[in-house]
Amino acid sequence: MKLLQVAVLGAGRIGSYHVELLERQVEGIQVRGVYDLDRTRAQAVVDKFQLPRTYESVDEALGDEAVDVVLIASSTDQHATQIKQAAAAGKQIFCEKPIDLQLDAIDDALAAVKKHGVHLHVGFNRRFDRNFAEVKRLLETGAIGASHVLRITSRDPAPPPAEYVKVSGGIYKDMMIHDLDMARFLLGPDVESVTAFGSVMIDPAIGKAGDVDTAIAVLRYRSGAQAIIENSRQAPYGYDQRIEVHGEKGVLNADNMRDHTVTLGDRKGYHNPALPRFFVERYHQAYVNQFKAFVETLSRSGQPMPVSGEDGRAAVLLAEACTRSLKEGRTVRLEEFV
Template identity: 45%
Template sequence: MRVGLLGAGRIGKVHAQAISSHPESALVAVSDAFEKNAQALAEGYGCQVRSSDEIIADSSIDAVLIATPTDTHSDLIEAAARSGKAVLCEKPVDLSLERAHACLANVGEKAASIMIGFNRRFDPSFGALKTAIDAGEIGKTELLSITSFDPAPPPVEYIKVSGGLFRDMMIHDFDMANFIMGQAPVSVSATGSSVVDPAIGAAGDFDTAVVTLSYADGRIAVIKNSRRAVYGYDQRVEVLGSGGLLQAQNMLENTVVKSTAEGVCSAKPTYFFLERYMPAYKAEWTAFVEAVQGKSKMPVNLYDGVAALAMAEAATRSAHSGQPVKMVDVLEESERREAV
């Protein structure tokens, strides 16, 4: 499968490695708004530097991976879909839920064959937890808890264009909740504050947040996010069921445990997402290749991407209003705006 990569930044480099290391895909072209970034990546992987439009228009290229800034995602998804290419696009679909709904409508039946990059679904530990749930190993799921703490906040300049914590950071956890619980919630209640960096609050965003998701059948999910955990990248999932408990713990820097008269200690969690989720990115790409080859369904499609973005929109509204937000109200309002 001949692949064009749109975006040669930090995450683009991760995807370039996954594409090139797969035996059934080849990276043939790369584009980036900063030509030096594209040139450096192209030299490392022996591919061409071309514009995004040229890559999308090239009939010899089978698929594109979109790793550009979020405000370009919907336009590039639509253009690639029109050209008949398979698409894997980094999250989120867009910063605007209305624009994401328009994208969904514009690609039509191709929506189910477009993949959104929620790589955490492909983490081996989270995948094993989901398999155990589906096998009924802890009975009926009742309470889900997701912890997602970054080691340090990003620059405020990034915060200002990120779309906010719920769209930029917690959106991964919204998708994880949908993945584990098997459906979307009916209401979202969020509380957010800025206690890590006052500049983040001054920029209109939160750096610390807790969200409660309520489901039609009475189940509950709780998501905790922080932009700062001084001990490393904290990524844990816990599910309580009628017949027991499942936990996916942190990946540690090493497995050495020291036990002395003073106490017991072990290594810290891996530092950040590149160390923690590199195997997941490779597994994600493999799943995409297999879906394009017709061996399986697209595991995370455009509908999933819009669903997670709708939850982020609901959480943002709730955090600012202090009131729970019904998902049906968010979706109906977005669809009305998109129709206008």
């Protein structure tokens, strides 16, 4: 079987991490080359993993006839443009979230994907976490009957720099967007309205940058079910990721993952193993699983991508609704965006 050849656009933290995963842990695909605005950074990744080439431009990467797939791991403001360019070049596309911060730009990108008949997968890796996938499976079997309340807790170990916050799109589009996608993944797409709350409790510089660092969103579904999402930019005890679904027949819990399940008890009390430090440690296998699903889907002609461009758009729409709700201090109905 021919190996899929991928050109990676972006050699920052997530781009270089993806190169490592594709080269060392995912079969059926290999990295042909890397492009980054910072050529030195791109060359460092190429040298580290002994890749065939460094591209001098996006056009050079897209013009490489050997390339089947373009992996977009550049800055968010480049995603939609590079999707359109890759689609026009006839390449299959894997794009990190979000597609863009603006719905109009997303619509243009999705139109290009449709026009040129290529596939687009959006990188919501948490869908591929084995624990969250098991929650999804059990919900689909009817294990707890109709879902009533979904609770998602997501807390980072430390806040990002204020300079990053200024260009991130805000906590709802940068951080909570993963949880908004997870709410759709678990309870479905039929969200009726969103009510968001937020405050600055951790770093005043984040407030000065125009954002909040502590946020809650309540999603109401047409069925009457509700999803409550809580985000914090700082949890000193580690990377906190939990899900609970309460339903008519029972409850499902996906707790934090730890290195082991041993608890030490001594004169000072009980001591549990530490939480993962951050997303790379916590979701490493989810990233691998996601790429495996992507490669498998491409090998099956006509199959839809595991996370579609429409899924990517829906998550941004929910994040935009949260942003509007916080700004205007009211519940926002999704029909306002139609």
